[in-house]
Amino acid sequence: MITVNNKHKLDWYEGMTVQDVLDKMDYVLPLITVSVNEKLVQEVDYSTYEVPDNASVNVFHLAHGG
Amino acid sequence: MATITKAGPKKYEISINGKAATVVEGTYLLKAVMDAGFNVPTLCHHKDLTPDGTCRLCLCEVEVNGKKRLVTACNYPVRGEIKVNTSTEEIKKHRKNLAEMYLGRWPNVEAIQNIAKLCGATDKEKYKSELTDENPKACILCGHCVRACSSFVIQNILGFAGRGIKRHLTMPFGEIDPNCIECTSCGYVCPTGAIQVADNMNNPADPELIRRHGMRINAMMATLDKVQNRMREVGTANLVEVMDSYDLLPVHNYRFGKHPDTKKIDSGVMKSQYFTQDAADGCWLGCSMACAKAVDSFELKTGPYKGQKVVVDGPEYETAAGGSNMGGFDLDFIVEYNFYCDTYGVDTISFATTMAFVMEAFEAGIITEEHTGGKKLKFGAMDEALECLHEMARGEGFGVEVGQGTRRLKKKWAKELGADPNFLNDIGMEVKGLEFSEYVTKESPAQQAGYAMAMKGPQHDEALLIFFDAINNQIPTIEDKAETLYYFPLFRTWFGLLGLCKLIWNDVIPPSNRDYPPNEAAKIPERVEDFQKFYEGMIGEPLDEEKMLQQSARVFNLQRLMSYYFGRGTREEDIPPLRAIGPATVEEYLSREERYDKQMKEDIGIDPGGKTVEEKLVITKDFRYKHYNQILDAAYKRRGWDHNGVPTVERLKELGIDIPEVMALLERHEQ
Numbered sequence: 001m002i003t004v005n006n007k008h009k010l011d012w013y014e015g016m017t018v019q020d021v022l023d024k025m026d027y028v029l030p031l032i033t034v035s036v037n038e039k040l041v042q043e044v045d046y047s048t049y050e051v052p053d054n055a056s057v058n059v060f061h062l063a064h065g066g
Numbered sequence: 067m068a069t070i071t072k073a074g075p076k077k078y079e080i081s082i083n084g085k086a087a088t089v090v091e092g093t094y095l096l097k098a099v100m101d102a103g104f105n106v107p108t109l110c111h112h113k114d115l116t117p118d119g120t121c122r123l124c125l126c127e128v129e130v131n132g133k134k135r136l137v138t139a140c141n142y143p144v145r146g147e148i149k150v151n152t153s154t155e156e157i158k159k160h161r162k163n164l165a166e167m168y169l170g171r172w173p174n175v176e177a178i179q180n181i182a183k184l185c186g187a188t189d190k191e192k193y194k195s196e197l198t199d200e201n202p203k204a205c206i207l208c209g210h211c212v213r214a215c216s217s218f219v220i221q222n223i224l225g226f227a228g229r230g231i232k233r234h235l236t237m238p239f240g241e242i243d244p245n246c247i248e249c250t251s252c253g254y255v256c257p258t259g260a261i262q263v264a265d266n267m268n269n270p271a272d273p274e275l276i277r278r279h280g281m282r283i284n285a286m287m288a289t290l291d292k293v294q295n296r297m298r299e300v301g302t303a304n305l306v307e308v309m310d311s312y313d314l315l316p317v318h319n320y321r322f323g324k325h326p327d328t329k330k331i332d333s334g335v336m337k338s339q340y341f342t343q344d345a346a347d348g349c350w351l352g353c354s355m356a357c358a359k360a361v362d363s364f365e366l367k368t369g370p371y372k373g374q375k376v377v378v379d380g381p382e383y384e385t386a387a388g389g390s391n392m393g394g395f396d397l398d399f400i401v402e403y404n405f406y407c408d409t410y411g412v413d414t415i416s417f418a419t420t421m422a423f424v425m426e427a428f429e430a431g432i433i434t435e436e437h438t439g440g441k442k443l444k445f446g447a448m449d450e451a452l453e454c455l456h457e458m459a460r461g462e463g464f465g466v467e468v469g470q471g472t473r474r475l476k477k478k479w480a481k482e483l484g485a486d487p488n489f490l491n492d493i494g495m496e497v498k499g500l501e502f503s504e505y506v507t508k509e510s511p512a513q514q515a516g517y518a519m520a521m522k523g524p525q526h527d528e529a530l531l532i533f534f535d536a537i538n539n540q541i542p543t544i545e546d547k548a549e550t551l552y553y554f555p556l557f558r559t560w561f562g563l564l565g566l567c568k569l570i571w572n573d574v575i576p577p578s579n580r581d582y583p584p585n586e587a588a589k590i591p592e593r594v595e596d597f598q599k600f601y602e603g604m605i606g607e608p609l610d611e612e613k614m615l616q617q618s619a620r621v622f623n624l625q626r627l628m629s630y631y632f633g634r635g636t637r638e639e640d641i642p643p644l645r646a647i648g649p650a651t652v653e654e655y656l657s658r659e660e661r662y663d664k665q666m667k668e669d670i671g672i673d674p675g676g677k678t679v680e681e682k683l684v685i686t687k688d689f690r691y692k693h694y695n696q697i698l699d700a701a702y703k704r705r706g707w708d709h710n711g712v713p714t715v716e717r718l719k720e721l722g723i724d725i726p727e728v729m730a731l732l733e734r735h736e737q
Contacts, residue, residue: 005539028311029533030294033580033587040580044075044090060540060584061533064295064305064573 002055012053019047021057031062081149089144096124096139104152106139107161107184109168109177109206112255114285115213117141123161123181127151136160161185167193174202177257197231205235205260211252218251218284219352220298220345247352254281271606279596279603283570287354291574297357298346300333302383302569307332309387314506314532316391318445319422320495320645321654323506327395331386340364340397355570361401368452369406378405381414387504388418392425393445403452410459412469415525419501420472421451423494427475432485438464472496492644493651498523498634507646510536511690512547515697516554518642519711521625527568528555540584548700550588553615557589559625560618566597620721623706623713627728630712630735637711640698648690652679655686662686710735 002012002021010024018034018041034041035058041049051057076091082102089098094117099106109121119138126139129149136157151157165178165185170193172178182188207226212235215224223246227236237243253263254277265273291297295304306328309315313323329335342363346356361378381389381397381404389400407414421443427433428443435442439457441450441464457465467475476494480487495502500523507513513536516529531550534540541547561568576592598609629635648662649655655662656679663674666682670689674682702709706717712735718724 005537006542007539026311027537029308031575044077048077058584059538060587061537062572062575062579062590063530063533063588064575 002051002053002057004057005059006056012051012055016051017047018045018049018051018057021051022046022059025059027059027061029061031064033060033062034058035060078144078147080144080147083150083152091145092143094140095126095128095137095142095144095150098144099126099139099150099152105184106152107165107181108140109181109257110208110210111140112210112213114218114289115210115255116217116288118209118213120209121164123164123185125157125160127154127157158186162187168206170194171197172199172201172204172206174200175204175206175258176202178206203259206258207233207235208257210255210257211235211261214251214255214284217288218281219247219249219354220348220356221245221247221249221352224252249280249284249352250277251281251284268604270604272603274603275599276603279599283574283593283596284354286574286576290576291355294575295573296333297355297569297573300337300341301357301359303333303336303359303381303386305383306386306390307334309383309505312533312537313509314536316387316422316502316504316506318393319391319419319426319493320502320506320508321426321651322657323508325390325395328390330395331389331397331400335397336381336386340401349567353567355567355573357569357573364401364405366402366405367398368402368449369456371409376405379408380404384504385414385418388414388422391418391422391504392448392451393422394448394451395446396448399448399452403455406452406455406459410455412455412458415503416471416501417455417468418504419495420468420475421454423472423475424454424468425451426493427479427485427490430489432479432483432490437467437483471499472501473499495643495645496523497642497646498629498639500524502646505532507532507642508648511647511694511697512541512550514642514647514694515547515551515640515701517646518640519551519698519701520555521622521629524642524646527558527562530554534588538584540588544696544700546585547697548704550585551697551701552704553589556615556618556622557594559622560614561597563618563621564597564601566600571597616721620723623717623721624723624728626707626711626713627731631731635711637698637702637709640711642694644687644691647694648686649683652683655679655683 002010004010004021004025008025010021018036034046036049036051036055078089078091080087080089080098082099083104085102087098087102096106096108096111106124106126108124110118111124117140119141122138124139125136127134127150128137128142130146162185165182165187166189168178169182169187169190173190212224212226216222223237223243224235226233228234237246250263253261270276292299306315310324310328315324315328317323317325340361341359343360347358347360348356349358359380363375364378365375366372378401381400385404386400389395394400403417404414407417425443425445425447428438429445441453443450454465454468457463458469472494473496476490479485480490497518502517502524503526505513505526507517510532512531512534513529516531517524520528531554534550535547541550558568561571571593572590575590578592579587579590582591598614601609626635644650662682666672666674666685670685672685699709702711706720707713715724715732718728
C-alpha cells in the first residue's frame with residue numbers, strides 16, 4: 001500500500017513506477033512536481049522510477065489559470 | 067482531441083567522444099554534449115532561442131547504424147542510440163577555416179575573437195576583403211535579434227534581407243517600422259552591442275533591472291510554455307480537459323465535475339477546427355504570453371446577425387466550461403453564445419451560470435414552458451438558451467427574467483411561484499449576487515471560502531486554491547487554509563494594483579520552482595521576484611513580500627469596508643450555497659456515493675451503513691457547513707477581521723488607513 005498526497009491509498013505492486021501512480025490517480029496536469037519519500041523525481045524518470053511499498057508519494061500541482 | 071501526455075519521454079544511451087551519456091529523446095545534441103562536459107564553439111546559439119544552425123561552428127560527427135555524417139549539433143535532436151565525435155581532424159579544420167573567415171570579416175568584435183581563439187584561428191589577413199568591418203560592435207549576422215523578436219514577443223519586425231555578401235539585418239523595406247513596440251529584446255540578446263538600447267521612456271529608476279527581469283519572463287515564455295500549458299497555442303482553453311480529468315469541470319449547474327462529451331469542446335477541437343490565424347494574440351501588443359485566441363469567419367446561426375460571418379474573440383476556458391455547465395457540449399453553440407455575450411455586453415460566466423440554474427429549475431418543475439415563453443429549457447437546450455440571450459438583449463420575454471441574474475430569480479420564484487426557497491438557495495450558484503465562475507468547489511473548502519469571501523463575489527481572481535486543497539492536500543489544517551486565504555488574494559490584488567497579469571505569474575513556471583517546499587512553491591517565488599524587481603526598477607525602492615502584502619492589504623481592506631458600506635461585506639454575505647460545498651441532491655450524492663460515504667465514516671465519524679441517501683445528505687451538509695464556518699473564523703482572524711468579517715480598528719491602524727470616514731463607518735457597525 002502506498003499513500004498519495006497524505007490522503008489517497010493505492011495498492012502497491014512490484015515494479016510500480018511513478019508514471020503508474022500518476023495514471024492511476026488520473027493526474028494529467030503538465031505542471032506537477034513529484035517526490036517519493038521526500039526525494040524529488042525528475043520528469044524524465046517518471047516511467048522508470050520504481051515506487052517502493054509503503055511509500056509516501058507527493059504530487060504537487062501548481063495552480064494555474066484564472 | 068486534446069493531447070494529454072501520460073507516458074514519460076524515452077531516453078537513449080549515447081556515446082560522446084567515448085563517454086557514455088543518457089539523453090532524453092528530442093534533446094538537442096549541443097545541449098547533450100555540453101552537459102557531458104565538452105565544449106563546442108557556436109556563434110548563433112542562444113540558450114533561450116530556437117536553434118538556427120546558421121554559423122556552422124557546432125558541427126559534430128554523428129554515427130548512426132555504422133554510417134557517419136556531420137550535423138549541426140544545435141538543431142540536431144537526439145532520436146536514437148548514436149555515437150558522437152565533437153572534434154575530429156576534419157571538424158577541427160572546418161571550424162578553424164570558418165573562424166578565420168569570421169575573423170577576416172569582423173576582426174575587432176570580441177565574440178568573434180573568442181571563437182577564433184577557441185578554434186585556433188589567428189590569421190586575420192587570410193580572408194580580409196572589402197567586406198571587412200573594423201567596428202568592434204559590428205553586427206555579425208548571428209540572428210539572435212531576429213529570433214528574439216519572433217519568439218520572445220511574437221512580433222517579427224526584424225529580419226534579414228539580401229543574400230550572400232549582401233545579407234543584412236533590417237526592418238521591412240529598410241525603414242524604421244512604426245509597429246516596433248520597443249521591447250528591447252533584440253538589444254538584450256545581441257552579443258556584440260551592434261543594437262544599442264536607449265532608455266528614455268517613463269523615466270524608470272533602473273531600466274536595466276526592469277529589462278533583465280522582463281527578459282527572464284520573455285525567455286521562459288519562449289522556451290517553457292510549449293511544454294507546459296501551451297498558452298500561446300490554445301490559451302486558457304487548455305484547462306477544459308484538465309478540469310474534466312480532475313472532476314472539477316462544472317456540468318449541469320455544478321452537479322457533476324466531468325462528462326464523456328467534454329472531448330467535443332476541449333482545446334484540441336478548438337485548435338484543430340475553430341481557432342484561426344494560427345498565431346498567438348495578446349491583450350496588448352508585445353505580451354510575450356499572448357494567450358488570446360480568435361475564431362474567424364464564424365457563421366452565426368441565430369440572432370440579429372444570423373447568416374453573417376464574424377470574428378469571435380475566444381472562447382476562453384470559462385466560456386467553454388459555461389457550455390458544459392449548461393449541458394451544451396457543442397463548440398458551435400459555445401462560440402455563438404460567446405459572440406453574442408460580447409456583442410450585447412453580457413458576461414459569459416454570469417449568463418452561463420444563471421442559465422444552468424434556470425435549466426435545473428426547469429427540469430425540477432419549478433418553472434415550466436408557461437413561464438419560459440414555450441421554451442423547453444432542459445440541460446443541453448442550446449437553441450433555447452441562445453433565444454433567452456437574444457430576448458435579454460431585446461428586453462422582452464423570459465430572457466428579461468434571466469437577465470436579472472440568479473439571486474433575483476431565486477427570490478422571485480420563491481415569492482411568486484411558491485418554490486422552496488431552501489432548494490433554490492442550495493442550487494442557485496451565486497454569492498453577493500454574482501454568479502460563480504466555472505469551477506466545481508465541492509471538495510476544496512479553501513476554494514469555497516476564497517470564492518465566497520471574494521469582494522466581487524465568487525470569481526477566481528481572488529481565489530484559485532482548488533489544486534492546493536482538493537488535489538495536493540498541501541493545506542490540510544484550518545490554519546493552513548486560513549494562511550492561504552490571507553496571502554493569495556493579497557497577491558492577486560497587488561498584481562492588479564500594478565497592472566501585472568496573473569497569468570504571467572503562474573501559467574509558466576520557472577524550473578527553480580522545484581527547489582521550494584510546496585507552500586512556498588505555490589507562490590512561484592522567482593516570478594514574484596521578477597514582479598518585485600519591476601516595482602523597484604520603476605520606483606527605485608526595493609520591495610519584499612512583507613511590504614508587498616502590506617501595500618495590497620491597505621487597498622484590500624478598504625475594498626472590504628466599501629463592500630460593507632454597500633451591504634455586502636459581512637459574514638452572511640460570505641456563505642456559499644450548499645452545492646458549492648457539497649452534494650445538494652440525491653442524484654449528486656449517488657454520483658459520488660463511495661467518496662461521500664468514505665468521508666462520512668473517516669472524517670465525520672458516522673457509519674453510513676443503513677442510512678437513507680436523504681439522511682446522509684443532511685449529515686454531510688451539517689458537517690461541511692460547520693467545517694466551512696470554522697475556516698471562515700480562522701480566515702477572518704488571520705486577516706484581522708472580526709467575527710462578522712469586518713476589519714478591526716487595530717487592523718486599520720496597523721495598515722495606516724484609520725481615516726475619519728472609515729472610523730465613522732466602523733462605529734456605525736459596532737452600534
